[in-house]
Amino acid sequence: MEPIRKHSGVVAPLHRENIDTDQIIPKQHLKRIERTGFGQFLFFDWRYHPDGRDREDFVLNHEHFRKATILVAGKNFGCGSSREHAAWALGEFGFRVILAPSFADIFRNNAGNNGLLVIELAEPVIQRIAEHADKHRPYQLHVDLENQTISDDFGLSERFEIDAFRRHRLLHGLDEIGMTLEREADIASFEERRQSRVP
Amino acid sequence: MQTPQSLFEKVWDLHVVRAPEGEPTLLYIDLHLVHEVTSPQAFEGLRLAKRKIRRPDLTFATIDHNVPTTSDERFQIKDQIAAQQIATLRKNCEAAGVPLFDIGSGRQGIVHVIGPELGLTQPGMTIVCGDSHTSTHGAFGALAFGIGTSEVEHVLATQCVSQTKPCSMRISVSAKLPGGTTSKDLILDVIRRLGTDGGTGHVIEYAGEAVRSLTMEERMTMCNMSIECGARAGMVAPDDTTFAYMQGRPYAPKESAWDEAITMWRKLVTDEGAAFDCEVVIDGAKLEPIVTWGTNPGMSAPVTASIPAPEQARDASERAAMISALEYMGLKAGTRIEDITLDRVFIGSCTNGRLEDLRAAAKVIQGHKVHPDVTVLVVPGSEAVKQAAEREGLDRIFKEAGAQWREPGCSMCLGMNPDILAPKQRCASTSNRNFEGRQGREGRTHLVSPASAAAAAVAGRFVDVRGWEYRN
Numbered sequence: 001m002e003p004i005r006k007h008s009g010v011v012a013p014l015h016r017e018n019i020d021t022d023q024i025i026p027k028q029h030l031k032r033i034e035r036t037g038f039g040q041f042l043f044f045d046w047r048y049h050p051d052g053r054d055r056e057d058f059v060l061n062h063e064h065f066r067k068a069t070i071l072v073a074g075k076n077f078g079c080g081s082s083r084e085h086a087a088w089a090l091g092e093f094g095f096r097v098i099l100a101p102s103f104a105d106i107f108r109n110n111a112g113n114n115g116l117l118v119i120e121l122a123e124p125v126i127q128r129i130a131e132h133a134d135k136h137r138p139y140q141l142h143v144d145l146e147n148q149t150i151s152d153d154f155g156l157s158e159r160f161e162i163d164a165f166r167r168h169r170l171l172h173g174l175d176e177i178g179m180t181l182e183r184e185a186d187i188a189s190f191e192e193r194r195q196s197r198v199p
Numbered sequence: 200m201q202t203p204q205s206l207f208e209k210v211w212d213l214h215v216v217r218a219p220e221g222e223p224t225l226l227y228i229d230l231h232l233v234h235e236v237t238s239p240q241a242f243e244g245l246r247l248a249k250r251k252i253r254r255p256d257l258t259f260a261t262i263d264h265n266v267p268t269t270s271d272e273r274f275q276i277k278d279q280i281a282a283q284q285i286a287t288l289r290k291n292c293e294a295a296g297v298p299l300f301d302i303g304s305g306r307q308g309i310v311h312v313i314g315p316e317l318g319l320t321q322p323g324m325t326i327v328c329g330d331s332h333t334s335t336h337g338a339f340g341a342l343a344f345g346i347g348t349s350e351v352e353h354v355l356a357t358q359c360v361s362q363t364k365p366c367s368m369r370i371s372v373s374a375k376l377p378g379g380t381t382s383k384d385l386i387l388d389v390i391r392r393l394g395t396d397g398g399t400g401h402v403i404e405y406a407g408e409a410v411r412s413l414t415m416e417e418r419m420t421m422c423n424m425s426i427e428c429g430a431r432a433g434m435v436a437p438d439d440t441t442f443a444y445m446q447g448r449p450y451a452p453k454e455s456a457w458d459e460a461i462t463m464w465r466k467l468v469t470d471e472g473a474a475f476d477c478e479v480v481i482d483g484a485k486l487e488p489i490v491t492w493g494t495n496p497g498m499s500a501p502v503t504a505s506i507p508a509p510e511q512a513r514d515a516s517e518r519a520a521m522i523s524a525l526e527y528m529g530l531k532a533g534t535r536i537e538d539i540t541l542d543r544v545f546i547g548s549c550t551n552g553r554l555e556d557l558r559a560a561a562k563v564i565q566g567h568k569v570h571p572d573v574t575v576l577v578v579p580g581s582e583a584v585k586q587a588a589e590r591e592g593l594d595r596i597f598k599e600a601g602a603q604w605r606e607p608g609c610s611m612c613l614g615m616n617p618d619i620l621a622p623k624q625r626c627a628s629t630s631n632r633n634f635e636g637r638q639g640r641e642g643r644t645h646l647v648s649p650a651s652a653a654a655a656a657v658a659g660r661f662v663d664v665r666g667w668e669y670r671n
Contacts, residue, residue, distance in 0.1 A: 016523075017516050018395050018495055022634040027615045031265065031280040033239035033287050035348075045636050050622070074516060076396035079429060079495075080634060081613075082331040083237065084347035105365075105399060105431055106331060106345055113349035163363065165222045176349075177250070180357045183217055183225060187253075187359060190216040190227050197213075 001115040003173035005146055007096050009069030010138040012059050013130040017074030021107065024078070024086040038085050039092030060093075064137035072099040072130050075123070078107025087114045097143050099150075101126050112166050115173060117145060119160045128156065145171055203470035206436050207367050207402045210342040210467065214325045216359055223361040229324040230341075231354050232310045233260040233297065235288040236615070237329030241352035242291040253358045255296040259319060260288060262302055263309045264615045268578050268605035272617070273302055281615070295355075308581020308607045311335040311549035315419065316583055318448025322437035322464040327354055332549050332631065333432075334425040338418035339445075340437035340467045342402070345426065365431045366476035368401040369469070372409035374484035379665030381559070382417035383551060383629070383648035385409070386424040387489040387499050389481070395497045398430030401477065404469060405435050409483035415444040416555040423550045424631050427496040436468045490536050490661055491633050491646040493524035498633075500536055502651065502663045508532035527635055528643050529623065536661050539645070543626040544575040544602075544656040545638070546649055548612035551629035552580030556649040557588050560629075561596040563653035566670025569601035570659030576603050576618060578610040602656065614638050627655040 029041035077100040265281040292299040300306040326343035336343035425433030487501035512518035579585035612630035620642030633644040
């Protein structure tokens with residue numbers, strides 16, 4: 001997993017709440033057996049016409065946002081299906097950070113397991129960032145995970161909260177399986193206790 | 200005296216491997232269910248890192264999402280990418296020694312239908328699957344939740360998940376549900392009250408007289424849709440209804456182990472005075488049949504009502520969401536739900552694809568004919584459900600009415616197989632999600648109970664099933 005400490009990038013706004021993982025990547029694109037190749041299908045139905053042409057009204061098809069690395073969206077981002085393909089597609093498109101007032105639980109875990117930093121910010125801050133992203137194209141944000149701050153060149157400076165353990169893993173790009181496997185003795189002793197309990 | 204504990208806390212505590220301060224808890228997993236869509240990258244990840252599967256004996260796989268539901272195509276899948284995904288699961292299971300309930304084995308089906316049906320799902324267990332509707336298994340008093348593919352890989356390698364302990368919520372439903380309403384209507388009503396993120400970060404326990412009177416399959420429908428209000432899991436305390444359902448199933452404990460198990464399972468109830476982070480009380484006697492009109496499961500109304508106006512929204516963003524949903528759905532505020540006409544009806548899915556669901560739909564449709572403008576697909580949740588339904592003659596009832604009787608799988612719930620809506624087609628569906636494009640690009644989904652879906656199939660529009668003319 002690629003570590004993330006500080007990141008500066010262009011912000012793309014999605015003015016919508018409850019963006020479910022079916023919108024992030026529709027089902028017909030979940031059939032691959034690799035972890036790669038999903039970026040092209042990100043927000044598929046919003047991004048392309050049925051005949052495959054780009055939809056000009058979709059934000060990521062605007063020249064200013066094609067290289068966006070920070071996405072700002074409404075509350076409950078990533079709800080619905082557990083498909084990790086959503087996190088893979090966002091990452092492969094180029095996103096490193098997602099800002100929203102809240103995130104769905106499974107999506108939050110999937111993002112964390114793929115080096116995608118999700119940051120919860122109060123609704124008014126999210127609105128302000130989204131408005132800036134619309135107005136000053138391209139609008140840049142600076143994310144500092146070490147100090148838990150985001151800032152822009154127009155005087156915005158906000159602190160954000162993040163689970164300490166998730167922060168640690170993202171900062172160092174740590175593989176969770178490797179960390180758990182170091183607890184082999186704990187797992188083995190649990191299994192012994194379990195053996196005597198389970199009928 | 201010990202602090203009173205909730206059912207959720209008891210099951211959680213029984214599975215803590217390690218709970219260091221400031222870190223997520225390492226939680227042991229008793230049952231890991233696997234399907235073709237969310238597992239290939241996990242198996243591949245293990246191979247690349249040269250890691251072994253720790254407990255193939257606690258891991259079970261089936262094929263459900265991609266499988267076609269016509270009898271000729273299910274063994275000869277035309278979609279080559281889907282066929283490769285299925286072939287990959289077979290190879291992975293064989294190499295790892297993971298039992299696979301394959302197509303045609305008699306035990307294949309939707310992963311959340313076969314777990315309970317085979318007796319794999321048991322009270323007090325921790326159960327995970329790379330699928331958000333894993334919450335279904337909570338109906339047995341198990342702690343069951345969906346995980347992503349990286350977590351699937353983590354569980355394969357360690358038999359544990361790393362989880363921050365969720366908050367607890369109790370939803371108590373009083374009285375008995377009125378005739379003509381079902382646990383599907385109840386959970387849709389709950390989601391409407393809570394909103395699609397009202398349960399985020401919580402494990403919900405469903406309690407109260409109405410929940411206690413539900414059958415196991417009805418409880419599964421409720422727990423299944425817990426994820427639709429954002430909850431991590433839904434649970435119902437095990438009781439005699441649970442034990443009666445489980446007894447004699449292939450993987451359920453037998454003989455003296457069964458008696459021991461019952462003694463242990465009876466302790467899995469919320470203690471008097473246990474604290475919850477959040478409590479919701481609902482009067483079950485007031486429930487009506489519910490129909491969703493929008494593009495998330497929280498956007499719903501009683502069948503007797505009209506589509507609400509965006510002006511009634513709580514805030515600007517909800518208003519914007521309602522306007523956008525009505526536009527997508529091709530509907531206008533103020534239209535009576537009963538005036539909405541349909542092109543398709545889907546009866547099936549991990550929410551409502553079990554024997555009781557098919558019985559309820561068949562009871563409504565028997566002696567009637569499907570409306571000439573409507574195409575109806577009935578898809579049993581598993582091979583066992585299909586066989587049982589055929590033994591009762593339910594297949595004949597559906598076919599005589601003009602519905603299509605199909606082979607088991609997830610089918611039109613998410614349309615990963617060939618069963619999808621054409622653009623702008625409108626469908627009454629017993630599944631769990633009405634998201635944009637869920638059943639096919641530009642398709643319009645309305646979520647309902649099996650009885651309401653069957654009535655809609657006959658009438659060609661939504662009708663209040665409480666006034667139905669049964670012809671049995």
